[in-house]
Amino acid sequence: QNTLYLRVRIGDLDDDLYAIFINDVSEQRRFEAMRRDFVTNVSHELKTPAGAISLLAETVTDAADDPDAVRYFSGRISKESARLIELVHHLIDLQKAQNAQGIMNAQRISALDIARDAIAANQVQADARHVDIRLSVNGKTVPSEASGVQAAPAAAASTDSGEQRKQTEPAEQSEQQTADVQPTDAAPMIVADKEAIVTAVKNLVENAIHYSPEHTTVAVGVAQSGDKVTIRVVDQGIGIPAKSLDRVFERFYRVDPARSRETGGSGLGLAITKHCVQENGGSIAVWSHEGEGSTFTIELPAAPAEA
Ligand code: ADP
Numbered sequence: 001q002n003t004l005y006l007r008v009r010i011g012d013l014d015d016d017l018y019a020i021f022i023n024d025v026s027e028q029r030r031f032e033a034m035r036r037d038f039v040t041n042v043s044h045e046l047k048t049p050a051g052a053i054s055l056l057a058e059t060v061t062d063a064a065d066d067p068d069a070v071r072y073f074s075g076r077i078s079k080e081s082a083r084l085i086e087l088v089h090h091l092i093d094l095q096k097a098q099n100a101q102g103i104m105n106a107q108r109i110s111a112l113d114i115a116r117d118a119i120a121a122n123q124v125q126a127d128a129r130h131v132d133i134r135l136s137v138n139g140k141t142v143p144s145e146a147s148g149v150q151a152a153p154a155a156a157a158s159t160d161s162g163e164q165r166k167q168t169e170p171a172e173q174s175e176q177q178t179a180d181v182q183p184t185d186a187a188p189m190i191v192a193d194k195e196a197i198v199t200a201v202k203n204l205v206e207n208a209i210h211y212s213p214e215h216t217t218v219a220v221g222v223a224q225s226g227d228k229v230t231i232r233v234v235d236q237g238i239g240i241p242a243k244s245l246d247r248v249f250e251r252f253y254r255v256d257p258a259r260s261r262e263t264g265g266s267g268l269g270l271a272i273t274k275h276c277v278q279e280n281g282g283s284i285a286v287w288s289h290e291g292e293g294s295t296f297t298i299e300l301p302a303a304p305a306e307a
Contacts, residue, residue: 041252045087045266049080056080083264090268093199094251097275104193104279108303111222111229112137112187114194118201119144119220122209130214133205136221137187144220188224189303196276197231197300200284203269204233204296210265211294212237224302231298240288248286249274273298 056077063069112135119126119133123144126133135144190197201220208218216236223230240248240255247253252267273296277284282300 038251041267042091045252046084049084049087052080053077053084079264083266086264087266087268090266090272093272094268094275097196097199097272097279104196106191106193106280108189108191108306109194109197110187111190111224111231111300112142113146114190114197114201115220115222115231116144116146117198118205121198121202122205125206126209126218129209129212131209131212132217133209134217134219136219138223139221188222188229190229190280190300191303192280192282192300193276196280197298200273200276200298201231201233203273204298207269208233208235208237208294208296211235227302229300229302231300232295234293234295236293239290239292239294240286241290245286245288249284 056073060070060073060077063073115135119135122133125131133144135142205218205220212218212235218236219232219234221230221232221234223232244253244255248255249270251271254265254267257267274284277298277300280300282298285297285299286294287297288294
């Protein structure tokens with residue numbers, strides 16, 4: 001595949017034909033370099049918490065007669081272990097997402113259910129940070145738990161007034177989500193691997209909470225416009241500098257590595273999200289302004305109407 005075949009006739013050498021094979025290995029080399037970088041990154045990310053745990057365990061043994069020190073160092077051991085476990089989970093998710101081709105379990109699912117599962121998975125962290133998560137369907141607020149009220153009517157789908165406005169004015173969008181709860185029966189439907197899309201949205205909600213100050217709001221919006229379904233996560237957090245916007249989906253890329261490590265990020269969440277979405281025929285976009293917040297928008301093909 002990487003070999004370029006040239007068949008040339010050289011001078012008057014008795015009309016002999018010579019074949020020259022030029023092997024273009026640049027793509028192979030690039031892939032190899034990426035693989036090496038990945039292994040180096042993984043080793044580094046695993047070594048840091050593992051090394052810390054080992055040191056802290058020694059320290060806690062030395063400080064055995066001081067209950068305060070034991071409590072403090074045990075707490076740090078728990079934190080580093082949690083980081084290690086998160087990284088291993090993310091590596092497994094990434095592996096699954098990268099190898100997903102053709103083995104996904106595509107099914108007809110409600111985008112609202114996806115959003116609710118993703119919110120439920122993050123509710124404890126949100127409560128701990130006093131972050132209020134609001135859920136809306138086609139612009140109408142709905143409860144984030146599944147009981148009772150369902151999604152907005154199909155007719156409301158066309159009122160979702162387009163990508164551009166929301167990409168440029170996410171704050172306005174979240175303010176629009178008033179408290180009027182609309183009991184209806186038609187949620188936007190997609191055909192996708194549920195586990196993959198829940199993983200994708202869960203990572204976005206997790207980041208939205210993680211990179212926002214306490215007492216802020218994260219708005220999760222599900223909407224249908226024509227044959228597209230969007231799942232949007234809007235936060236009022238620290239935002240992402242313009243120069244980093246293109247890079248946040250790269251494996252192990254972090255805007256502020258020290259801060260992310262301190263607060264427990266693996267650097268893999270958005271890479272996993274992007275894979276999960278793309279494997280299901282969708283795309284993901286980010287809008288952000290430093291200090292104003294971020295908006296991540298997943299776009300997926302809407303499921304065809306049921307016969
Ligand atoms: P991490 O585990 O570090 O959060 P991710 O792949 O999920 O890794 O995100 C990559 C980087 O993108 C983060 O380290 C952070 O700098 C930035 N980022 C992601 N989501 C947000 C957000 N909602 N607000 C601000 N920065 C974000």
